[in-house]
Amino acid sequence: MQKKGCPYGTHRVISPKGVLPQPADVIDNTMEIYDNEVLINVQTLNVDSASFTEIVRRACDGKKPTDDLSAADIQSIKDTMLGIVAKAGKHKNPWTGSGGMLIGTVEKIGDNYVGDLKVGDKLATLVSLSLTPLVIDEIIDMRPAIDQVDIKGHAILFQSGIYAILPDDMPENLALSVLDVAGAPAQTAKLVQSGDTVVVIGGGGKSGMLCLYEAKKRAGVNGKVICIAGSPKSAKRAEDLGFADEVIVADATNAVEVYNKIMESTDGKLADVVINCVSIENTEMASILATKDDGTVYFFSMATNFTKAALGAEGVGKDVNMIIGNGYCKGHAAIALQELRESELLRKVFTDLFA
Numbered sequence: 001m002q003k004k005g006c007p008y009g010t011h012r013v014i015s016p017k018g019v020l021p022q023p024a025d026v027i028d029n030t031m032e033i034y035d036n037e038v039l040i041n042v043q044t045l046n047v048d049s050a051s052f053t054e055i056v057r058r059a060c061d062g063k064k065p066t067d068d069l070s071a072a073d074i075q076s077i078k079d080t081m082l083g084i085v086a087k088a089g090k091h092k093n094p095w096t097g098s099g100g101m102l103i104g105t106v107e108k109i110g111d112n113y114v115g116d117l118k119v120g121d122k123l124a125t126l127v128s129l130s131l132t133p134l135v136i137d138e139i140i141d142m143r144p145a146i147d148q149v150d151i152k153g154h155a156i157l158f159q160s161g162i163y164a165i166l167p168d169d170m171p172e173n174l175a176l177s178v179l180d181v182a183g184a185p186a187q188t189a190k191l192v193q194s195g196d197t198v199v200v201i202g203g204g205g206k207s208g209m210l211c212l213y214e215a216k217k218r219a220g221v222n223g224k225v226i227c228i229a230g231s232p233k234s235a236k237r238a239e240d241l242g243f244a245d246e247v248i249v250a251d252a253t254n255a256v257e258v259y260n261k262i263m264e265s266t267d268g269k270l271a272d273v274v275i276n277c278v279s280i281e282n283t284e285m286a287s288i289l290a291t292k293d294d295g296t297v298y299f300f301s302m303a304t305n306f307t308k309a310a311l312g313a314e315g316v317g318k319d320v321n322m323i324i325g326n327g328y329c330k331g332h333a334a335i336a337l338q339e340l341r342e343s344e345l346l347r348k349v350f351t352d353l354f355a
Contacts, residue, residue, distance in 0.1 A: 005034030029089035099129030186332035203227030204234025
């Protein structure tokens with residue numbers, strides 16, 4: 001008889017006791033399922049950008065995922081990932097605290113699991129790897145530039161775990177790359193109103209491009225969408241998409257530089273909404289300074305230090321609404337996938353980069 005499980009997965013927590021699986025240091029990753037769990041045969045891990053960047057930096061002497069990585073570098077990344085899972089029972093980055101998500105096939109369903117899943121369904125989990133019991137038997141392949149790792153292994157989905165059945169009108173890797181950041185465009189759709197001035201920091205990246213599209217769609221002809229890109233290459237990508245009214249190359253860690261450029265771009269009015277999609281540290285103050293009083297900053301980036309954001313806003317006398325980048329938003333999977341169906345240009349860019 002299958003053991004009874006908590007819908008939130010607390011029965012898997014080893015230490016410290018009394019916490020949920022995400023903040024836990026160690027969870028039980030034995031693959032014998034409880035009565036309300038789903039066993040998934042995992043195909044691919046999509047590690048979140050901030051997490052993978054930090055893993056590569058530490059494993060490869062400061063290199064970035066987009067650098068020319070040697071065979072020794074790749075092995076070092078594999079060893080680091082395997083070590084994280086062996087120690088924690090899940091892929092929770094010990095430096096960033098973040099995880100990512102996965103795609104796989106439903107292999108077994110608990111007797112008391114409530115839901116529509118069937119054995120054989122191909123799905124993407126929409127809960128973080130930082131709380132998902134995971135076993136990696138072998139790392140088969142790695143695409144560092146897009147944070148994807150193909151494995152042989154299994155994972156557990158809790159009763160409370162959200163997921164999306166993979167669509168049949170686009171390649172799996174393409175759907176995975178979009179679903180991994182689905183919370184960002186969905187939150188953008190909620191936050192941006194007609195006529196708003198919107199700044200997307202990191203608008204040339206994966207989540208940023210989706211946010212630019214959604215921001216322009218919601219702000220309309222009376223609004224203004226500004227992209228802050230960290231390099232000429234990402235700026236060119238954003239310009240070619242055409243969703244931003246203005247593309248600015250700036251260092252998001254230089255808060256005053258960003259502030260001055262947004263002041264100039266908005267005739268001193270600043271932005272109603274700022275969306276931070278970058279995967280590097282110390283961009284909190286650029287986001288805050290670019291926002292007008294009573295405006296909203298949405299920190300989607302998992303590299304955000306919320307202490308720096310809170311105390312930093314206080315320190316400069318900014319009365320802004322700051323939203324933590326909740327990766328879940330009602331309907332977020334449908335919204336993100338629909339963007340690729342609506343925009344052939346966006347789909348082509350995502351296909352070229354990630355599929």
